[in-house]
Amino acid sequence: MKEQIQKRLSDSKAARWTALIIVSFTMMCGYFLTDVMAPLENLLTTKGKVVYFTDNTSMPADTLVAKVALFAESNALSSPDLTVQKLEEGARYQYIETVEGKQETVEKTISTVSSGKGWSSTEYGFFSGAYGYINVFLLMLFFGGIILDKMGVRFTGVMSSGLMFAGALIKWYALQADFGDAMLWGMNLQVIIAALGFSIFGMGAEITGITVSKVIVKWFAGKELALAMGLQVAMARIGTALALAVSLPVARMMGDVSGSVLVGAIALCVGFISYLVYCVMDRKEDAAISAARAEAGEAPEEGFKLSDLKLILCNKGFWLITLLCLMFYAGVFPFLKFATKLMIYKYEVPESFAGLIPALLPFGTILLTPVFGTLYDRIGRGATLMIIGSVMLTTVHVLFALPIMNYWWFAVIVMIVLGIAFSLVPSALWPSVPKIIPMKQLGSAYAIVFYIQNIGLAMVPTLIGFVIDRFSTQYNAAGAITGYDYTAPMVIFAIFGLCAIVIAGILKQEDRRKHYGLEESNIKKK
Numbered sequence: 001m002k003e004q005i006q007k008r009l010s011d012s013k014a015a016r017w018t019a020l021i022i023v024s025f026t027m028m029c030g031y032f033l034t035d036v037m038a039p040l041e042n043l044l045t046t047k048g049k050v051v052y053f054t055d056n057t058s059m060p061a062d063t064l065v066a067k068v069a070l071f072a073e074s075n076a077l078s079s080p081d082l083t084v085q086k087l088e089e090g091a092r093y094q095y096i097e098t099v100e101g102k103q104e105t106v107e108k109t110i111s112t113v114s115s116g117k118g119w120s121s122t123e124y125g126f127f128s129g130a131y132g133y134i135n136v137f138l139l140m141l142f143f144g145g146i147i148l149d150k151m152g153v154r155f156t157g158v159m160s161s162g163l164m165f166a167g168a169l170i171k172w173y174a175l176q177a178d179f180g181d182a183m184l185w186g187m188n189l190q191v192i193i194a195a196l197g198f199s200i201f202g203m204g205a206e207i208t209g210i211t212v213s214k215v216i217v218k219w220f221a222g223k224e225l226a227l228a229m230g231l232q233v234a235m236a237r238i239g240t241a242l243a244l245a246v247s248l249p250v251a252r253m254m255g256d257v258s259g260s261v262l263v264g265a266i267a268l269c270v271g272f273i274s275y276l277v278y279c280v281m282d283r284k285e286d287a288a289i290s291a292a293r294a295e296a297g298e299a300p301e302e303g304f305k306l307s308d309l310k311l312i313l314c315n316k317g318f319w320l321i322t323l324l325c326l327m328f329y330a331g332v333f334p335f336l337k338f339a340t341k342l343m344i345y346k347y348e349v350p351e352s353f354a355g356l357i358p359a360l361l362p363f364g365t366i367l368l369t370p371v372f373g374t375l376y377d378r379i380g381r382g383a384t385l386m387i388i389g390s391v392m393l394t395t396v397h398v399l400f401a402l403p404i405m406n407y408w409w410f411a412v413i414v415m416i417v418l419g420i421a422f423s424l425v426p427s428a429l430w431p432s433v434p435k436i437i438p439m440k441q442l443g444s445a446y447a448i449v450f451y452i453q454n455i456g457l458a459m460v461p462t463l464i465g466f467v468i469d470r471f472s473t474q475y476n477a478a479g480a481i482t483g484y485d486y487t488a489p490m491v492i493f494a495i496f497g498l499c500a501i502v503i504a505g506i507l508k509q510e511d512r513r514k515h516y517g518l519e520e521s522n523i524k525k526k
């Protein structure tokens with residue numbers, strides 16, 4: 001038996017960590033594209049051009065033109081003959097601004113000018129939720145799990161990472177093209193085509209996600225499984241953090257939001273190639289497994305049967321993990337899509353820096369997810385970690401909802417707490433699935449968890465976008481938007497957190513009854 005174990009490629013530390021890095025890189029590129037539009041919400045929902053000044057403030061271009069004209073008129077200066085088209089980077093303009101109740105003449109220099117798209121918050125919410133539409137409504141994620149268990153990680157991974165790339169290209173095409181006023185289903189045609197691209201991308205990203213999970217279990221079962229999953233999630237978070245931090249600067253530099261998506265599409269092309277490299281390793285690992293089995297006189301492992309689905313679906317522990325995943329992630333990923341604008345309007349952070357505060361969230365998790373993963377590997381307590389994380393998530397959303405402490409530093413502290421919660425739950429949740437479901441059904445099991453989770457990822461942004469348009473947007477007498485009150489959307493996010501606490505509590509009880517081992521360590525003593 002010992003000899004057989006030595007022959008597997010995954011028994012080489014270097015080989016299994018290399019495999020992990022390669023597949024995690026592909027996933028990281030996917031996460032970059034997933035959140036690349038989040039910091040651009042303000043730009044996407046502004047009509048016409050937006051000017052960014054060197055002092056990191058910004059304003060719609062037509063507002064600046066009007067203010068400059070008004071300044072010239074009230075100071076009896078000759079009219080500047082300025083139009084939005086004539087605004088130039090590096091040019092200085094004077095106008096009147098109300099600072100702390102007093103009117104002051106300010107002089108600002110334009111840093112960059114970018115094109116807004118004039119989407120409504122509902123359109124932005126519809127577009128953000130599109131990530132999950134094909135997965136949920138066409139059951140593609142569900143079928144993706146079956147394809148994974150039937151066809152294996154090589155075929156499925158190549159197919160899904162190819163879909164991510166194709167979806168990103170469609171999204172980029174939609175954003176850089178001009179569709180004029182063309183409408184479909186009551187929405188701008190650009191929104192619909194960009195959403196189609198994002199849906200295809202989302203299908204690829206989720207199927208790649210379950211494939212990568214199966215790859216990690218294949219190489220790390222009985223070894224550093226939670227640490228490996230934690231590191232994969234940490235690399236994914238680097239993708240999210242980079243998206244939140246660099247997306248707006250890139251869009252400003254390239255003069256249009258499509259520039260950031262193009263960078264993501266290029267990264268995905270590299271991610272696709274890196275998965276092809278993993279396939280070479282996987283083929284060798286499979287050959288080693290088959291050879292070792294033949295040598296030991298063992299029959300090849302039985303394949304996945306559709307009847308296996310019943311075993312998954314009848315497992316109460318599995319459903320609790322799935323529902324916890326739905327509620328917890330509904331409170332995090334959709335929140336990130338709206339967090340930059342929350343920073344601008346509730347905490348008065350200049351738009352140029354506003355994306356950096358939500359970016360703290362994934363940055364914190366880069367370090368903490370593997371740390372909590374190691375903790376779970378060594379001392380267990382998985383169900384407890386999930387309860388603590390859910391309590392933190394709820395507290396954070398309640399704090400964001402309350403009309404108190406509207407200071408940027410408070411938002412930073414709360415975001416760091418959210419980062420800890422966002423490390424605790426994923427580092428315990430994902431390695432707990434193989435404790436409840438056997439390896440040969442794992443692809444389908446992860447697919448069902450992801451499927452249910454995607455219902456939240458698809459519907460919650462749409463719901464929040466609608467709630468912001470309907471209940472949070474404040475207007476002046478002339479009908480222009482003056483600000484946003486985020487109480488209602490944040491209360492909705494807090495409710496998801498509350499549900500997560502209840503479910504995590506029941507899961508811990510169920511673990512005590514069924515002995516899944518969620519509170520036990522992962523590393524098997526030899």
Ligand SMILES: C[C@H](N)C(=O)N[C@@H](CCCCN)C(=O)O
Nearest residue numbers: 206209213229233236426430450
């Ligand atoms: C969005 C995706 N379905 C997801 O849930 N991703 C998780 C990581 C899943 C890792 C499973 N081994 C995340 O926390 O980003």
